Amino acid sequence: MSLHDEMLEQPTVLAGLVRSSLEATTDAATILSRPDVVHAVIAARGTSDNAARYAKYVWGSLAGLSVTLAAPSLYGGYGTPPDLAGSAVVGISQSGQSPDLIAVVEEGRSQGRPTIAITNDPTSPLAAMADAVVPLAAGSERAVAATKTYTATLFAVAAIAAAMHPGLDRSEELAALPDAVAETLTAEAEIRAAAARFGPVRDCVVLGRGFNYATAFEWALKLQEMAYVLAHPFSTADFAHGPFAVLERHFPVLAVAMQGPMYGVTVEMLERMWRERAANLITITDDHELAGDSIVVPKVAEWLTPIPAIVAAQMFTLAMAELRGVDSENPRGLQKVTRTE
């Protein structure tokens, strides 16, 4: 089973979640909707931390829930965990093994707070610690670079957001995802051509905002671990504070710009890069009319755009790894399960 095969499995994994995830995501949403829960603290690292970034936006925007990304070293290393009054504690981990994440969920439990695990291994120590477990049901993932477990995690996070607001039925929007992702995967030739035009860069910046702030981070992480590109993610807004200065002429820039409330300001920043720096710019978008070099993905509800967006970004990155002659199946210095303390 190669990385490419695992990427191609994503429509099947998502279709499985459309069928089977309702009970577990409703349990998690019930916890997050308790009157004594005013915010969620999420512990995650690596790819799962990017899913947590998405949760911050989508639980905030669809369900009004305030979300904190935990600082794990306060719990383990310093041994001075914050008071978790009013919080539910959520651990997100593909393997459910990392000691520092387990320490955060354990602390929530010992402070009497409700806990949730989102994991691909419902028999893991993380799952054992949690009041509610949302299984990713993505099957075993062998490649070091997480692909299908990331989109499965995004789906779980999105379905929890929908279940927190049961009066508004979003099940059709969620059910449209497997087809949208399958259609994205058929664009492989077009995406490879875009990667070839972009060229085998050594470094680049990756921009996104709002729901797709998470996508910028995850795309950058894939570029780092699969293609050894020193990719640097930013919010389009933060980029205006300082980092804009690093842009030399023709600097490589990747961006995600989906139609919605943040589209105008995002496109404005991209135009400025093109105009002032002639940036080497490729954008993943759902707008067929967007000027410039774009990879167009099928349109889904805006809050779900990070799912087709990252699938296009994964394929782009695999093409980039080939251009750069990197063996993306066996990245140097990495193991599948990373234990940090």
Add this chain to the structure above:
Amino acid sequence: MSLHDEMLEQPTVLAGLVRSSLEATTDAATILSRPDVVHAVIAARGTSDNAARYAKYVWGSLAGLSVTLAAPSLYGGYGTPPDLAGSAVVGISQSGQSPDLIAVVEEGRSQGRPTIAITNDPTSPLAAMADAVVPLAAGSERAVAATKTYTATLFAVAAIAAAMHPGLDRSEELAALPDAVAETLTAEAEIRAAAARFGPVRDCVVLGRGFNYATAFEWALKLQEMAYVLAHPFSTADFAHGPFAVLERHFPVLAVAMQGPMYGVTVEMLERMWRERAANLITITDDHELAGDSIVVPKVAEWLTPIPAIVAAQMFTLAMAELRGVDSENPRGLQKVTRTE
């Protein structure tokens, strides 16, 4: 008044805060200690966002307060702010002008939550919106790259943490900072020599953890805006998840490693970089015994180490700008007050 002059003013600014900040920081701490406040939501961008990262660790570690960095686009762009029950809302902004930050504090106010502004302009719109204002009293800062307002903000954040725990007198630890920073500034020749050994790099990674996670981000931002180095900050722990793969042999790595509970795991990662990749590595530390190429800063209480650390990092960065022939007084494409919406 040049950037270098503003850096040299930092002991004076800090000494002023030691004398004058007690009342304002106590007011802010009183708000954050109210029984109906179980966590703080901080809105900030750019350099101030790095001070917010520090607040997350120091308010958590010293006062047990859970801290969220706000997602400003939920408030402005999407117009779907989260429920702020249980929160105090804190805006950090040198200028107090950015509309998206003001929108977060305004939302807190309209939800009946207490608000705090930490700003260098107590007459700014941000300050006008807040129940308590902590003035930075740093004098006017002309250079685009924030230096003295950053260390002043760190001081204010630290003093608020101390005031939340009035039973434990930390005033001597705070009062030691002006001298420690003055002593750091006398090491300019040694720091310049370290920059010359590091060389005029085009990109690098910057690592820190715990309290100095914020320092890694701020050092990277200075390198971007002052020296046009594509510097990429990471938590030492996150770096093990994926980004380690990008490290080619002799890759440039900057690190902050201060003695304390995270010191062992941080040094372990640095040794691994040196052993497996022969990384071009320079570390800011307070340990005279640390092997390898180090910039040693005076010892202060661990929770306050980000202040001397960033001063050494600012000087290193100014030297790097000169090595790279960059006019750090006038970074291309940036203005002093960045307005994002």
